[in-house]
Amino acid sequence: MNTENSSGHKPPLREANGFLFIGDVHLTTRRPGRRKDVSFQETVFKKLDQAVEICNQRQLIPVLSGDVFHRAVEESEALKTTFKRRFVRPLWTPPIAEVGNHDMKGIRLADSDTLCMIAEGLFTVCDTSGPVEEFMINGVRVGLGATPYGQKIPMEVGSLFPLADGIIWLTHHDIAFDGAYPGAISPFEIEGCSLLINGHMHLFKEPVQVGSTLWCNIGSITRTAIDAINYEPAVWEFSPVNGMTRHVLKHEKDVFDLTGSLIDEISPGEHCDDDEEISSFVDLLAASLETNTAATPEGELLMEVFTSKFEQLETSPAVQAIVTNLLHKVTDEQKSAA
CATH class of the missing domain: 3.60.21.10 (Metallo-dependent phosphatases)
Structure with missing residues (x-):
């Protein structure tokens, strides 16, 4: 400069x-x-x-x-x-x-x-x-x-x-x-x-x-x-x-909403191996099914978390497509059952 x-x-x-x-x-x-x-x-x-x-x-x-x-x-x-x-x-x-x-x-x-x-x-x-x-x-x-x-x-x-x-x-x-x-x-x-x-x-x-x-x-x-x-x-x-x-810095300790499905978010720079990565996506989908939240606004939050994790973990396009399709399927099924 x-x-x-x-x-x-x-x-x-x-x-x-x-x-x-x-x-x-x-x-x-x-x-x-x-x-x-x-x-x-x-x-x-x-x-x-x-x-x-x-x-x-x-x-x-x-x-x-x-x-x-x-x-x-x-x-x-x-x-x-x-x-x-x-x-x-x-x-x-x-x-x-x-x-x-x-x-x-x-x-x-x-x-x-x-x-x-x-x-x-x-x-x-x-x-x-x-x-x-x-x-x-x-x-x-x-x-x-x-x-x-x-x-x-x-x-x-x-x-x-x-x-x-x-x-x-x-x-x-x-x-x-x-x-x-x-x-x-x-x-x-x-x-x-x-x-x-x-x-x-x-x-x-x-x-x-x-x-x-x-x-x-x-x-x-x-x-x-x-x-x-x-x-x-x-x-x-x-x-x-x-x-x-x-x-x-002065800060509030209780700042996260831990109710409902406890979404497994990962901060930038944190990582897991391939098996853990695949398992974490499956766990999030399972949690959404158990709590019936995939078809709610929280389902949108789940997609945001997936998108963030895709970027942070450098998830392959193939895995991204599979996970996204599964989430859409869960969302559609829960909406139909509602």
Whole structure:
């Protein structure tokens, strides 16, 4: 990205005490999955309010890990205005946003995507893999780079920041923190990078050190799936002197509707083997039959969960077709029996 101003001179480095990494936000007007919030968007904004307070009090650079919005094109103008009013403008310094899979309708961020439109003139969006900005963190020169979802993580980044004392890299990918699984990238040493911060995967993972690169998965600040029921949303502060510091956000514990069919939702980055995958779809169909919910609005929710799991587990088109046809058959039969 070009950091030169209109006169052709590079602006002075932003100075701060560190960074505040804010996990996937998934801001939306609609409650995802089995959340039971009266106002889901207000729940999310209360977490962002806390992040703003931490940033301002501690003079930290705010960095969003991607999936700022739950949908690439957010229809609610009120939601977008509130995001700017409650998060962007109160910050002591403009934020930086990584690009996640939910932020873009296509394979790259487009001008028509909400994150691109809302950031114009207000903050930086990391839409292309490469260097983003350099900072002076308590006398230490730190380079920040990023690779958006779907783009290749570089093997070497030191040459991109020749004057930096250290380099941090942002990603939004499936990373094999718990061991290899299909479609996941195994952590590797990135020459010149000392710290990598990954979004996309909603649950915190223990850091993995590979050579000189420490891979960290900070987790989402928004619990969208039931497997995150016991997860504590947090933001993470980093400084070259103190390393990573966790700030747990105030949050409600009882946020999922566990009545009726207990749908087996999986957060991004979680996985199971092929047999477990097939079994989980069968179990969901069986649960819908037992509770007679496939022909109700909950049946629509079941299809949403299937669609989400298809994406997360990279389910083959053949299996998707079989499962979808079975669900439609169950739905039709229950409607006929009603």
